[in-house]
Amino acid sequence: MSNRSGAETPSICAVGIPVTSAGHSGRFSDSPIGRGATAPDGKGRGLVSEPGSERVVVFDTTLRDGEQSPGASMNLPQKLQVAKALRDLGVDVIEAGFAAASPGDFEAIQGVARQVEGATICSLSRCSKGDIDASANALADAARKRIHVFLATSPIHRDFKLKMAKDEIIRRAVEGVKMARARCEDVEFSTEDAARTELEFLAEVVERTIEAGATTLNIPDTVGYALPQTYAETLSYLKKHVRGIERVVISVHCHNDLGLAVANSLAGVMVGARQVECTINGIGERAGNASLEEIVMAIKTRHDVLHVSTGVKSERLYPTSRLVAQVTGMHVQRNKAIVGQNAFAHEAGIHQHGMLTHRETYEIMRPEEVGFSRSSLVLGKHSGRHALKERLGALGYKLEDAQLDQVFAAFKALCDKKKEIYDADIEALVIHGQILGDGQHTWELVALSTTSGTGTLPAASIALQKNDGTRYQEACGGDGPVDAVFKAIERITGISAKLRDYQIQSVTVGEDAQGEVVLEVEHPTGVYRGRALSTDIIEGSARAYLDVVNRIALKQPAVAPEVEAVRQLGTV
Numbered sequence: 001m002s003n004r005s006g007a008e009t010p011s012i013c014a015v016g017i018p019v020t021s022a023g024h025s026g027r028f029s030d031s032p033i034g035r036g037a038t039a040p041d042g043k044g045r046g047l048v049s050e051p052g053s054e055r056v057v058v059f060d061t062t063l064r065d066g067e068q069s070p071g072a073s074m075n076l077p078q079k080l081q082v083a084k085a086l087r088d089l090g091v092d093v094i095e096a097g098f099a100a101a102s103p104g105d106f107e108a109i110q111g112v113a114r115q116v117e118g119a120t121i122c123s124l125s126r127c128s129k130g131d132i133d134a135s136a137n138a139l140a141d142a143a144r145k146r147i148h149v150f151l152a153t154s155p156i157h158r159d160f161k162l163k164m165a166k167d168e169i170i171r172r173a174v175e176g177v178k179m180a181r182a183r184c185e186d187v188e189f190s191t192e193d194a195a196r197t198e199l200e201f202l203a204e205v206v207e208r209t210i211e212a213g214a215t216t217l218n219i220p221d222t223v224g225y226a227l228p229q230t231y232a233e234t235l236s237y238l239k240k241h242v243r244g245i246e247r248v249v250i251s252v253h254c255h256n257d258l259g260l261a262v263a264n265s266l267a268g269v270m271v272g273a274r275q276v277e278c279t280i281n282g283i284g285e286r287a288g289n290a291s292l293e294e295i296v297m298a299i300k301t302r303h304d305v306l307h308v309s310t311g312v313k314s315e316r317l318y319p320t321s322r323l324v325a326q327v328t329g330m331h332v333q334r335n336k337a338i339v340g341q342n343a344f345a346h347e348a349g350i351h352q353h354g355m356l357t358h359r360e361t362y363e364i365m366r367p368e369e370v371g372f373s374r375s376s377l378v379l380g381k382h383s384g385r386h387a388l389k390e391r392l393g394a395l396g397y398k399l400e401d402a403q404l405d406q407v408f409a410a411f412k413a414l415c416d417k418k419k420e421i422y423d424a425d426i427e428a429l430v431i432h433g434q435i436l437g438d439g440q441h442t443w444e445l446v447a448l449s450t451t452s453g454t455g456t457l458p459a460a461s462i463a464l465q466k467n468d469g470t471r472y473q474e475a476c477g478g479d480g481p482v483d484a485v486f487k488a489i490e491r492i493t494g495i496s497a498k499l500r501d502y503q504i505q506s507v508t509v510g511e512d513a514q515g516e517v518v519l520e521v522e523h524p525t526g527v528y529r530g531r532a533l534s535t536d537i538i539e540g541s542a543r544a545y546l547d548v549v550n551r552i553a554l555k556q557p558a559v560a561p562e563v564e565a566v567r568q569l570g571t572v
């Protein structure tokens with residue numbers, strides 16, 4: 001058992017996180033529920049009750065693990081946009097990718113490292129020189145950087161994936177950490193599939209990698225197998241049996257296969273983990289990762305029990321969630337905690353009565369705390385550029401003049417179709433403008449008309465313009481007006497794809513609300529996603545299908561080759 005005098009410099013400083021109380025920064029409360037614990041040094045300082053006294057490092061892996069969600073791949077401009085939003089949100093570490101996986105991943109990490117200051121930028125690596133060099137090179141220009149190395153430790157991974165004996169695993173892990181330390185001060189080591197690893201062996205790997213120089217030790221539940229109690233027991237065991245563990249930050253990384261990712265992560269925090277790895281909206285491999293917004297708000301709302309804090313600006317949670325949903329095309333379920341549409345809706349009469357009397361009757365958090373705007377009617381036809389700019393600022397968007405001009409033009413066009421413009425409408429215009437404003441469209445919609453009705457055959461007539469200026473026109477029948485539109489587009493462009501998913505979601509309320517159409521199609525070159533915004537669902541569908549066609553023309557599939565490469569390498 002180790003000495004916890006608190007005299008050593010806590011490695012948490014390596015990521016440049018302000019520590020409010022030096023004596024507490026690297027220290028852990030031994031109590032699983034943080035009540036009345038005595039510190040292991042016997043001086044009774046284990047319980048930290050001052051607000052914000054112990055900082056939990058928020059490690060966001062939306063761009064790496066999150067991107068591994070089927071269909072969630074992002075292109076470079078989108079990744080940069082998400083990375084900037086994460087920085088503005090106040091996360092401590094941004095895992096931007098897996099540098100060795102592909103040139104695309106390397107470029108993304110390099111781009112984030114060069115353009116996003118204010119957070120530590122991290123790249124994932126296997127324990128090999130090639131991977132670690134790729135990470136170090138991609139991160140070269142980052143103001144603060146971290147190399148994250150991993151190796152699987154569980155018997156099933158040892159025997160069937162790596163075909164390595166225990167001593168070989170230790171040798172490789174130690175070598176990997178040493179190589180990473182030679183290139184970077186801040187090194188994280190992950191024992192992949194830790195939750196299914198024998199405790200004694202896990203402790204040995206952890207101890208040896210700490211000796212080798214790892215500054216953060218991540219204990220991932222890679223397959224989402226753990227229960228809160230078993231996971232907490234694993235971490236407590238390591239704290240008790242690993243020499244030198246007080247020098248490193250213990251990290252949790254939980255997957256949601258049993259719906260327990262957030263619960264397991266918090267159980268880890270309760271026994272002393274001081275880094276949580278998570279993603280926006282909980283996206284990630286299979287059932288996803290622990291959701292960042294849920295972790296952050298649980299820590300904030302139940303400070304009375306957890307006695308820790310994060311550096312996240314919670315009022316940026318909702319806008320960031322919306323951005324990631326839009327960029328990835330993965331919508332957030334309505335009843336999702338914290339950021340779902342219904343999270344703060346109190347429709348039942350009895351709740352409303354209670355809310356009017358005293359809002360805390362049914363509300364444990366205020367919607368404003370997570371960035372939900374309660375303002376209803378905002379702007380309309382007579383609102384000028386200045387009013388739009390002010391409202392955008394209040395919503396957290398700082399646009400360049402050229403971007404503002406673009407959004408203002410879209411805003412004016414929307415005012416012709418819609419009387420009342422809500423915050424969500426403005427937000428949708430900004431996000432769609434940013435996603436689709438790359439100017440690389442092969443095909444553009446010029447005109448569209450459809451007929452449908454009981455007793456008539458649905459038909460569509462459509463005019464498109466190609467980027468060389470040529471106009472094309474086509475009329476088609478179909479099973480319905482949308483089907484007819486898609487067929488007409490296929491005939492003109494010569495690009496034919498099989499529709500896999502088609503969703504329409506209203507952005508705001510009212511009969512003239514904007515609808516967001518999201519499509520997923522299968523084409524011989526891959527799976528593609530497209531999206532569009534319109535007050536007319538047929539026009540929205542046409543634009544979303546054109547978005548897909550334009551992506552096929554540019555070969556931008558939803559599952560990018562780099563994501564496939566990452567998945568094949570295996571990750572934590």
Ligand SMILES: [Zn+2]
Pocket residue numbers: 065222253255284285289571572
């Ligand atoms: Zn993971």
